[in-house]
Amino acid sequence: MDASRTRAPRTAVFAVALLCCAAPAAGCSGPVALAGRDAPAATGAAVPTAATDLQDRYQQVIRDVLPSVVQIQASRDLGSGVVYDDKGHIVTNAHVVGAEKTFQVTTASSEEPLTATLVYSYPEQDLAVVRLDRVPDGLKPAVFGDSEKVEAGQIVLAMGSPLGLSSSVTQGIVSATGRTVSEGSEGGGTDATIANMVQTSAAINPGNSGGALVGLDGRVIGIPTLAAADPGLGSAAPGIGFAIPASLVRTVAGQIVRHGEVVDSGRAALGITARTVVDDRYRPAGVAVVSVRAGGAADRAGLRPGDVITRLGDTPLTTITSLSEALAADRPGRRTTVTYLRDGTGHTAEVTLGEQ
Template sequence: MDASRTRTRPRTRPRTRPRHRPRLRTFRLLAPVAVLTCAAALLCGCSDDSSSSKKDGSTTTQAAVPAANNDLEDDYLRVIKEALPSVVQIQASHDLGSGVVYDDKGHIVTNAHVVGDERKFRVTTANSEDELTATLVYAYPDQDLAVIKLDNLPERLKAADFGDSSKVEVGQIVLAMGSPLGLSSSVTQGIVSATGRTVSEDRTDGGTGATIGNLVQTSAAINPGNSGGALVNLDGQVIGIPTLAATAPDLGGSAPGIGFAIPASMVKTIADQIIKNGRVTNSGRAALDITGRTVVNDDYQPVGVAVVEVKSGGAADKAGIRPGDVITKVGDTDITTITSLAEALAAEKPGGKTKVTFLRGGSEETVEVTLGEI
């Protein structure tokens, strides 16, 4: 799919570098800060030297720490204390990721790409180093979500509080909790950078290839192993499941501060169906009910999606779209690749009507389609 994005596939252990190199860089960064800190302490009268007291009997005063800073720190500590016990580490045979305790029955929600094709997992909670075992309930790759269930319930298992992601606003402070690079119970902070993003996973990097709509974008660090963890607001509510991190191929690596989380409302919709029915019965995702492939022109530039197969009785079939047609537009959105088609449909709803423009025998046609459901 889109090679400019990839989901957060974990490594089994962090990469290491020669010890002297990071130590030198750390020293150069921190040394000036240490000097400035000492100087500030002396200027504020914080020295323990008794000679610093004024001889006229007056007392020195310590510079006050802004109350707002203390309040924010208290919020961070409270949220971490409330939410982190609900975030677990999930170990498959080769991969490692994170998960969130969904209920008091031992159900844990995570990403489908974390569980892969496996059915048995080892789980470590934030309250214990003891490994628990869990079994797959169901994985839904189209939304990159899965539910596993602990084989035995431990003591002090705490279910997370999932919030209403429709109330998420740009600028909200959020904390990302998970096991980046295998470092369990790690917390990073940032803000909600944007909402309503549509992003496609890179199948070549082990992702499900899903195109996911309405994602929450965050500046909180999302690293390999954070997948399936929790994006939490300052009310201690999970507002999303971190799933993807953007990459910058021109820079040769990740794009710091650009991560994406599946919104909590979608997580609850899918997880509730899996727990109740053992599968997803209502995806809430629109479909044209076709199989297609990207078409390129003589300059090898993508110019549309060729219809390879049409599902009998499906949305495209009812609208008169046939194999061999080349789709070039959905609504007002130009379609050049199978990924762009998936992204356009991710913004639609099943049962909704949209116009689809396509080429047939060199002529352009437009039809109205009542969309189906994945």
């Protein structure tokens, strides 16, 4: 398989320094007995109880959760998915399904691939739901956890089909929470900017996208979606991956299952189309308004085409990506200020954020 063709990690763009944490390793040691003349000699070292318990926990989580993780094959690309309910709904990444409508899905209990049909794709949060045309016996939905309880240092397992190797598991820890990440549009990405992502040191490789990031309680805490890239080398940066938090997955997938689409995005918007502008040294200097949607937040605040937005609330803006990240971290209906230049003169206006 050509890994570069598999829709899995995309280049992550973020404004904060990243922390890469290695997973703890459990060593093996045991007591050494000094045998007397009549005492039997020690025949081997004992495995510490703590290491055995941790290994047993890993294996139990894998037995419990791996049957809920599937492989999704499109005509040219491959990814992973998580069984959402017993009706055959499977949640995955929008960049896994792309523009296609039908797929081959391999579950833990199916000897042959099953056919599935797209229910709805929501590229704005890089999530999608497909549904099996026939629900096999024993299909096991995953249990999703509470994103608010996820903490740095928590041991996690990433499950999916990296490079087409189905039912693969890697392990690591939660390196950080609350990351706002933009995936870009290169190589089939959705150009989404997603807030509150979980950063992990568990390996996220091509084909892992749409799979499960799981805690040791057996609950899915996120959907692996992105791997960071080293800008100097142009290749993946080991140990820096990102997963969409379980709370957002439940919100989006739940709406798709109930309504066939996303009816409440929860994403703030200004109601503009815009582009990045540069200064006389060709450095990003703000976000130029190209058009304003009638009745939208920017329109009500008095913005018009040609204005250059430089700040939203307390957040300075230099690029369209920085605006997307600021809006992704905000909520519709919140009042804030927008600072902008018009004909070279600075202005500030009150704005009530709309919904995307």
